[in-house]
Amino acid sequence: MPAVTADTLTLPRVRSVPEQGTRWREATKVITARKSLEGEGFEVRRPFPGMDLSLADPFLLLDHLGAVEYAPGEAKGAPWHPHRGFETVTYILDGAFEHTDSTGGGGLITDGATQWMTAGSGVMHSELPPEHFVATGGLFHGVQLWVNLPRASKWAPPRYQDIGSGDVTLLASDDGGALLRVIAGEVDGHRGPGVTWTPISYSHATVAPGARLALPWPAEFNALVYVLSGRGTVGTHARPLEEGQLVVLGAGEALTLRAADSQPQASRQGWEVLIMGGLPLREPVxxxxxxxxxxxxxxxxxxxxxxxxxxxxxxxxxxxxxxxxxxxxxxxxxxxxxxx
Incomplete structure (x- = not known):
């Protein structure tokens, strides 16, 4: 997984969360992602929608693409199609996508980069593997998140953000056992590069086998954790969570994750999870x-x-x-x- 990595001993650290007196967020619901075909016929795993949409608000959809090893000529994408009223956030860990949109935005998304497209009042775009990747094949792994726009912003002009792998904010857990890549929003006062209309926090964490990650979390935000690879537990009650599963956390002011001591071969570097949450819009959809x-x-x-x-x-x-x-x-x- 060539998403950006770093020596956690040299990074700023998230402050330690007191064990006693902290209202820890506990798992309230675990969803196993459903498989679906999208675009030209590539498979995705989709934990939501499919559950009560209010649990994910302000998020609308999460698609997990891969990890898959494409043979030459097999890689597929999503040709030209329209969007209105929300934002698409495409994060590529392995492989590459070329994004093109009708506002002139676009570029290559690869190896830890993120393409953030605000559809707003309306846009056409395509997301396709580059010709060289189609020709050679290779490992592909990515995620697309849809973020709803509040009523007042649904008619905003389309906007494109290219967030390179070197632009994300890198943090370490309090003991250095986990690497956190903050893509958007804040984690413990450290802000990621993504500019959002809707207040959210969106990060990718690698938690070393056996290590723990504890984060302060805004009480007014919801909190979701999705497993990209590996296994571990969530909350003080140690709810198990494996690849392709998403957990909805209840109310509180902090969350805690622990990676299993033994990880699958594909996750030997650690438990790979997305940590996300936002201020619910509570508007009709x-x-x-x-x-x-x-x-x-x-x-x-x-x-x-x-x-x-x-x-x-x-x-x-x-x-x-x-x-x-x-x-x-x-x-x-x-x-x-x-x-x-």
Whole structure:
């Protein structure tokens, strides 16, 4: 895993959280990600949606891509498609994606880099493996997170952020046993580079076998932990958590994780987890495929704008004739509203 690494002994450390008197967040729900096909037919593991969306608010979707070893000619991506009303955050640990969007944003996302696209009022974009990666094949591993935009920001102009692997904020746990890469938001006062409309915290941690990671956490945020690889436990009650599982944590002011002493061969460097949370928007969610708004009428407007070419000005080669295929993420939501 070539995502950015560092000697934890040389990094700033997260302050120690007192064992006594701390309201620790405990596991309230564990979800095993469902498998689904996306884009040109690549497999993802998706822990949400599929659970009560209010538990993830302000997040909408999490797709875990890989880890998969592609043979030459096998790598696939997601060709041109529209979005409106939210942000896509694509974090690549291994392999590469080329992002292109109709605002002129784009670039290569690889080895610990993040592409943060605010769709806002509307954008067309594509995410495809570069030609050299398709030709040679290789290991691919990444994550895409959808972050909802508050009602007041859904019509913001599209925006693109290119966050290189060297831009993330690196921290160590209080004893140096865990490496934390802060992509957006704050962890114990240390801010990541991602600029967000919605207050969130989003980090990738590597916890050495047998090591513990304890973090202070804003009481007003929710807290979710997703396992990219390896195994460990969450909370003072040591709830087990393995690859492809997500845990929803309850109320409190700090969270604690511990990596298992023995890790699978693929996780010999440690337990790999995403730690995320945010300030719930508690606004109605109306969703249809690539559009996430507040009301059914706004969804119908987005579909009409897309079909009539008003969603975003694009060059002819970017035009798509039909609304993209409905995904598993849309089942049960359709054109209705879901209270968050």
């Amino acid at each position: 109306a969703r249809y495929g690539p559009f996430v708004m507040n009301t059914k009428s706004e969804i119908l407007e987005a579909v009409d704008d897309f079909n009539s070419g008003r969603l975003i000005r694009t060059s002819p080669e970017h035009v798509v004739d039909d609304l993209p295929h409905r995904t598993d993420a849309d089942v049960g939501l359709g054109l209705g509203e879901q209270g968050a």
